[in-house]
Amino acid sequence: MRFLCDAMLGGLAKWLRAAGYDAYYAREGTDVSDRTLVAKALEEGRVLLTSDGGFLERKPVRDGRVGFLKVPHLPLEDQLRLVVEQFGLVRRQSRCMECNGELDVVPRAAVAERVPPGVSGDHERFFRCQDCGRVFWHGSHWQRIDDRLGRVI
Numbered sequence: 001m002r003f004l005c006d007a008m009l010g011g012l013a014k015w016l017r018a019a020g021y022d023a024y025y026a027r028e029g030t031d032v033s034d035r036t037l038v039a040k041a042l043e044e045g046r047v048l049l050t051s052d053g054g055f056l057e058r059k060p061v062r063d064g065r066v067g068f069l070k071v072p073h074l075p076l077e078d079q080l081r082l083v084v085e086q087f088g089l090v091r092r093q094s095r096c097m098e099c100n101g102e103l104d105v106v107p108r109a110a111v112a113e114r115v116p117p118g119v120s121g122d123h124e125r126f127f128r129c130q131d132c133g134r135v136f137w138h139g140s141h142w143q144r145i146d147d148r149l150g151r152v153i
């Protein structure tokens, strides 16, 4: 299950990625017209998550070729819960919250020069994004995200 979040739902996209789902986020400054987003969702088999009911008037959405869920303005956790319950999502290996890339587990030695010395000593497992190359580890920032995610999915 893959998702496409409209420009209002960037926060939700990041959380879906953290939960392990491929979630494209239509950024401001790129072509985020309804037509473009619907075409992309159709082409890539993505479910449209949008705060804008106007998408329902688009033919591929209307005739059911593009899955669609209207996500109202709610706290992030409640938005995520809505999507989780609607589509029966389960927790998976996280993706890069920044760019949606898949993460590889990499040994400490491979990332030693990319992380602060205190961090590399404290952690065994590191993750590197296949797309943007960012390195992640399960530090306190991740624990907070993980705790909040765990209450929903």
Ligand SMILES: [Zn+2]
Pocket: 096, 097, 098, 099, 100, 101, 129, 130, 131, 132, 133, 134
């Ligand atoms: Zn990335």
